[in-house]
Amino acid sequence: MPELPEVETIINRLKTGTQETPGVKDQIIQSVQVTWDQIIAQPDVNSFKLALEGNKISGASRRGKFLHFPLTKGHLIGHLRMSGEMRIEPVYSQNGNLNPVEKYDKVIFNFNSSYRMVFSNIRKFGRMWYVEDPQTVFGTLGPEPFDPELNSSVFYHMLQSRNRQIKSLLMDQSFLAGLGNIYTNEALFRSGIHPLRKSDTLSRNEATDLLHAIQAVLRQGIDTLGASIDWFYRGGGFQNEFLVYDRSGEACPNCGRPIQKDTVGQRGTYFCPHCQPIN
DNA sequence: CATCAACCCTGAGAGC
DNA sequence: TGCTCTCAGGGTTGAT
Numbered sequence: 001m002p003e004l005p006e007v008e009t010i011i012n013r014l015k016t017g018t019q020e021t022p023g024v025k026d027q028i029i030q031s032v033q034v035t036w037d038q039i040i041a042q043p044d045v046n047s048f049k050l051a052l053e054g055n056k057i058s059g060a061s062r063r064g065k066f067l068h069f070p071l072t073k074g075h076l077i078g079h080l081r082m083s084g085e086m087r088i089e090p091v092y093s094q095n096g097n098l099n100p101v102e103k104y105d106k107v108i109f110n111f112n113s114s115y116r117m118v119f120s121n122i123r124k125f126g127r128m129w130y131v132e133d134p135q136t137v138f139g140t141l142g143p144e145p146f147d148p149e150l151n152s153s154v155f156y157h158m159l160q161s162r163n164r165q166i167k168s169l170l171m172d173q174s175f176l177a178g179l180g181n182i183y184t185n186e187a188l189f190r191s192g193i194h195p196l197r198k199s200d201t202l203s204r205n206e207a208t209d210l211l212h213a214i215q216a217v218l219r220q221g222i223d224t225l226g227a228s229i230d231w232f233y234r235g236g237g238f239q240n241e242f243l244v245y246d247r248s249g250e251a252c253p254n255c256g257r258p259i260q261k262d263t264v265g266q267r268g269t270y271f272c273p274h275c276q277p278i279n
Numbered sequence: 280c281a282t283c284a285a286c287c288c289t290g291a292g293a294g295c
Numbered sequence: 296t297g298c299t300c301t302c303a304g305g306g307t308t309g310a311t
Contacts, residue, residue: 003305038287065305082304083289104289123288125305164281173306180305266283268303 002080003065004145004178005221009236010086011062014117021088021115024069028056033108035101039119041127042136051130052076052109064141064177068134075134081125088117141177145214156207159199166202167195168265170214179214182227182238182245185270187214189244194276195262195269201279244270 002010017023032049034040040048056072067086069076078086091114093099101108107119107128119128129137143150158176162169169175170184179187188195191213193206202210221227226236243253248261252272262269 079305081287081306121288122290123304125287125289127306162280168282171305181303266285267305 002084002226003180003183003221004062004218005183005224005238006226006236007062007065007067007080007178008222009226010080011060011067014060014067014086014088017088021090022113024057024060024088024117026056026058027111027113027115027117029053029109030112031110033101033110034106035108036106036121036124038124039106039121039126039128042129042131048128048130063134063138064144064173065180066137068138070134074130074132077129077131077134077137078119079127080121081123081127083122084126085120086117087120088115090114091116140174142173142175143177145176145178145218150211152204152208152211155211156202156204159202159207162199164199165195165264166193166197166199166210167267167269169199171265171267176214178218181267181269182242183214183217183221185245186217186243189271189276190217192276194273194278195264195271196278244272246270 014024029052032052034045034049037045043051051074052071055074057076058070058072061068065079067078067080080086089099091099091110101118102120104120104122105118106121106124106126109117111117119126131137159166159169162175167184167188170179170187171181185195187210191206191209193202193210220241221238224237224241227238227242244259247259248270249258251257252259252275254272254275257272257274259270260273262271
């Protein structure tokens with residue numbers, strides 16, 4: 001994580017601003033500072049700065065787990081990966097001193113207002129792009145979980161067309177965009193499906209239940225402003241509503257038997273062997 | 280096509 | 296208190 005609900009929360013805040021800070025819309029980028037070159041995925045750092053300086057941000061939206069900022073010319077795209085945040089803050093404190101760049105701040109966009117947008121990333125896994133066409137980054141992504149065209153019939157056929165462990169498939173962004181480990185574990189539990197089931201063995205009813213569980217758990221995450229299980233993102237409440245994630249050995253909220261933890265696709269996987277039978 | 284290991288990184292938490 | 300060790304996480308890459 002951050003997964004879809006956390007990114008959605010961040011985007012919403014960037015769009016509307018806060019009591020202390022404005023939103024990003026119509027902010028003009030005056031200068032760009034990069035403190036860790038590898039954060040810039042495309043193009044090279046100098047071209048990235050050159051393309052952005054003087055450019056105006058025309059909005060903010062989310063695609064999968066990506067942050068998308070359309071500009072007057074071209075597009076700025078970011079991915080927080082493990083431990084990132086994107087925030088807007090005043091350049092100067094109230095007593096007129098320059099607010100220092102923090103230890104983990106990797107890319108700083110100085111606006112020609114008195115604010116700046118900061119891409120912070122503890123583990124340096126996050127990435128940013130400047131591209132003419134957003135499809136060069138988004139092109140391989142699967143559908144959005146809330147896409148109205150993604151109905152249970154379409155989802156069933158998507159599952160039928162592959163023969164993969166359902167947990168790994170759901171986390172594959174080219175299959176479906178936005179799910180990470182937390183919400184995948186929760187959605188599988190809530191639909192009673194074992195993480196190791198092969199995707200093409202799910203029945204139509206199971207596919208329907210799974211899609212609805214995915215949408216419900218993501219909605220719940222968005223409504224609670226995301227999960228704050230780590231030090232990089234605070235303010236969310238979904239961590240209090242986990243039914244299985246990070247609860248190995250605890251009682252299943254459904255049947256009371258202990259929740260089990262396994263590794264599936266190199267990821268910690270939490271489930272109830274009784275409520276999610278392998279069949 | 281599916282699976283898996285390694286890699287990129289840092290801080291938290293456990294064990295000593 | 297402070298050291299060392301393991302682990303977590305999203306996504307890419309390369310091997311099988």
